[in-house]
Amino acid sequence: MKLIxxxxxxxxxxxxxxxxxxxxxxxxxxxxxxDDQIEDKMExxxxxxxxxxxxxxxxxxxxxxxxxxxxxxxxxxxxxSESTVFNTIEEENEPFKQLNATTTIHHNTYRIVIRExxxxxxxxxxxxxxxxxxxxxxxxxxxxFTNRKISQSVLSVFYHNLDKVKAxxxxxxxALNLSTSDITEFNELNTVLVSLTNKVISxxxxxxxxxxxAAHELQTPLAIxxxxxxxxxxxxxIPSSHLExxxxxYATTHRLTRLNKDLLLLSKIENNQFEPKEVISLVPFIExxxxxxxxxxxxxxxxxxxxxxxxxxxxxxxxxxEILVSNVLSNAIRHNLPQGQITISINGNTLSISNSxxxxxxxxxxxxxxxxxxxxxQKSIGLGLAIVKKISETHQIQVNxxxxxxxxxxxFQFPL
Amino acid sequence: MKLxxxxxxxxxxxxxxxxxxxERFLCETATNYADADQKLAIYHYDIAVVDLTLPxxxxxxxxxxxxxxxxxxxxxxxxxxxxxxxxLKGLDLGADDYLTKPFHxxxxxxxxxxxxxxxxxxxxxxxxxHEILISLDSGSVKVYNQLVTLTKKEHELLLFFIGNxxxxxxxxxxxxxxxxxxxxxxxNFDFIYTHINNLxxxxxxxxxxxxxxxxxxxxxxxxDI
Numbered sequence: 219m220k221l222i223x224x225x226x227x228x229x230x231x232x233x234x235x236x237x238x239x240x241x242x243x244x245x246x247x248x249x250x251x252x253d254d255q256i257e258d259k260m261e262x263x264x265x266x267x268x269x270x271x272x273x274x275x276x277x278x279x280x281x282x283x284x285x286x287x288x289x290x291x292x293x294x295x296x297x298x299s300e301s302t303v304f305n306t307i308e309e310e311n312e313p314f315k316q317l318n319a320t321t322t323i324h325h326n327t328y329r330i331v332i333r334e335x336x337x338x339x340x341x342x343x344x345x346x347x348x349x350x351x352x353x354x355x356x357x358x359x360x361x362x363f364t365n366r367k368i369s370q371s372v373l374s375v376f377y378h379n380l381d382k383v384k385a386x387x388x389x390x391x392x393a394l395n396l397s398t399s400d401i402t403e404f405n406e407l408n409t410v411l412v413s414l415t416n417k418v419i420s421x422x423x424x425x426x427x428x429x430x431x432a433a434h435e436l437q438t439p440l441a442i443x444x445x446x447x448x449x450x451x452x453x454x455x456i457p458s459s460h461l462e463x464x465x466x467x468y469a470t471t472h473r474l475t476r477l478n479k480d481l482l483l484l485s486k487i488e489n490n491q492f493e494p495k496e497v498i499s500l501v502p503f504i505e506x507x508x509x510x511x512x513x514x515x516x517x518x519x520x521x522x523x524x525x526x527x528x529x530x531x532x533x534x535x536x537x538x539x540e541i542l543v544s545n546v547l548s549n550a551i552r553h554n555l556p557q558g559q560i561t562i563s564i565n566g567n568t569l570s571i572s573n574s575x576x577x578x579x580x581x582x583x584x585x586x587x588x589x590x591x592x593x594x595x596q597k598s599i600g601l602g603l604a605i606v607k608k609i610s611e612t613h614q615i616q617v618n619x620x621x622x623x624x625x626x627x628x629x630f631q632f633p634l
Numbered sequence: 635m636k637l638x639x640x641x642x643x644x645x646x647x648x649x650x651x652x653x654x655x656x657e658r659f660l661c662e663t664a665t666n667y668a669d670a671d672q673k674l675a676i677y678h679y680d681i682a683v684v685d686l687t688l689p690x691x692x693x694x695x696x697x698x699x700x701x702x703x704x705x706x707x708x709x710x711x712x713x714x715x716x717x718x719x720x721x722l723k724g725l726d727l728g729a730d731d732y733l734t735k736p737f738h739x740x741x742x743x744x745x746x747x748x749x750x751x752x753x754x755x756x757x758x759x760x761x762x763x764h765e766i767l768i769s770l771d772s773g774s775v776k777v778y779n780q781l782v783t784l785t786k787k788e789h790e791l792l793l794f795f796i797g798n799x800x801x802x803x804x805x806x807x808x809x810x811x812x813x814x815x816x817x818x819x820x821x822n823f824d825f826i827y828t829h830i831n832n833l834x835x836x837x838x839x840x841x842x843x844x845x846x847x848x849x850x851x852x853x854x855x856x857x858d859i
Contacts, residue, residue: 434714434715434716435714437714437715437716437734437735437736438643438646438714438735438736440735440736441643441646441714441735441736441737442643442645442646442649442736443736444736444738445645445646445649445650445653445736445739446645446649448649448653448738448739448740448802448804448807449649449652449653449739451802451804451852452801452802461852462851465851465852468804468806468852469806472804472806475736479716479734482716483716486716491717491718491719492718510813513785513787513825513828513829514825517824517825517828537718
């Protein structure tokens with residue numbers, strides 16, 4: 219629910235209650251006042267009649283308003299009651315208030331009935347209810363228009379800023395630039411958001427810088443370890459049982475080196491260090507990699523077919539283009555079936571590289587994650603496709619994996 | 635051949651030096667900027683191996699000074715920073731090659747030799763190993779004067795082996811030499827075996843000796859017999 223509707227519905231709810239309360243109180247109070255007045259008026263008429271009877275003046279009666287009958291002697295009484303009288307003109311029963319009195323004047327006992335119509339008080343209530351309802355209606359209409367007005371004027375800055383916050387991206391590294399408004403709360407929110415995002419940006423940079431620095435700092439120790447191990451492997455006086463262990467350490471160091479290089483590459487791509495971008499055609503890169511690995515492809519008895527007739531140009535650093543093609547192709551070779559197939563084709567602005575496979579991979583969503591290995595026993599580093607993903611992200615390339623007709627398919631949709 | 639190794643890590647410096655001394659290079663060392671600057675100004679070196687981050691200054695500055703003196707010294711940068719900007723700047727300043735740490739010593743050796751070949755052996759551009767003769771101009775390989783047709787990779791492999799004679803070349807260093815840094819095939823060495831086997835067969839078919847020794851589980855050695 220929108221903030222303004224929430225506030226207004228609360229407001230409406232309270233106002234409705236208040237209006238009803240006011241209406242009811244008004245009705246009760248006015249009812250009392252009118253009743254009192256009617257009673258006073260009937261009392262006054264009764265006193266007048268009594269005075270006239272005392273003076274033996276003639277008394278006018280008017281049914282049903284004033285009726286005077288002479289009755290057998292009875293004690294004096296005076297009480298009020300309600301009654302209905304049939305209105306012959308409008309042909310309906312109408313409510314009346316009536317004063318019943320029995321009084322004895324000059325040895326005659328009179329029964330005097332004075333009636334006053336209550337009809338006008340009922341009309342009165344109806345009017346009050348109508349007015350209250352009208353007020354409610356007016357209020358709803360007024361609220362509707364005020365909402366629109368507030369949304370447009372007061373909240374427009376808020377929505378505008380909200381869009382900016384939504385568009386905020388750490389990768390771009392641009393600080394938030396929010397518009398100020400005359401609403402204190404919004405300005406406070408802006409201040410908090412700006413300082414929060416600035417902190418996040420700075421932390422992110424520090425972290426990125428740290429991972430790059432850490433990877434760099436590891437290079438020299440790795441170089442020392444590796445050269446020492448190579449020297450040991452070349453030494454003639456090492457027993458073979460030790461050589462095996464040295465070889466194992468050497469292989470592990472090699473893995474560590476590759477891992478470090480891949481991590482460094484990832485952070486370099488993230489830090490946009492592959493500049494400048496050039497408009498290049500992908501086809502030569504694909505052809506070069508296919509040529510480089512044709513022995514490897516032949517070794518696995520893989521049939522490779524290419525459909526690269528249409529040129530596909532892309533704006534990126536040549537090194538990254540090479541890495542992208544290289545990683546996807548090596549992936550297709552390694553995860554292929556014996557005597558499988560690889561197809562590389564370009565269609566419009568889409569490059570697709572597919573290879574034979576027995577089953578769809580279990581976790582297609584995780585395939586581009588860092589260190590994800592579909593098969594944990596594999597010796598690969600698990601960063602190849604993460605690098606592919608990162609390159610794609612930084613170049614607005616839509617990358618997609620699917621499994622169709624016993625083939626793993628990677629498609630890359632390049633921006634036009 | 636006289637080399638100056640400029641590297642601030644003594645451990646690394648020592649191993650590089652040990653490796654290159656065997657190749658009959660005359661190696662001098664410098665571990666800081668001032669020392670290197672002084673040596674480069676006084677003596678003449680055929681090759682300088684320059685680390686970029688040095689105590690007291692940048693290796694790039696050394697290269698700049700060196701190139702201003704118009705000395706015909708080949709320069710290889712070795713850096714822990716795999717930075718494209720540094721690489722481009724270094725090559726712009728006149729460096730011949732750029733190697734990122736950690737590298738294989740065999741790789742460094744083979745790159746140094748490639749630079750020397752480019753600089754010195756103009757005219758007599760040949761590498762001879764007993765009956766094997768590699769012409770660097772035409773790229774042809776002859777065994778007992780009989781032409782042997784090698785693929786590009788086999789050719790590179792042969793050069794790498796001959797440049798690092800009598801050394802154990804690990805599978806890892808061979809893969810990186812042939813396919814570069816970013817190849818994610820390190821776990822699969824079968825295909826080097828295929829290459830090496832093909833190379834061996836071709837050389838032996840032409841009557842050559844079998845110089846290639848397999849060091850089980852580790853790699854290969856190109857022996858002098």
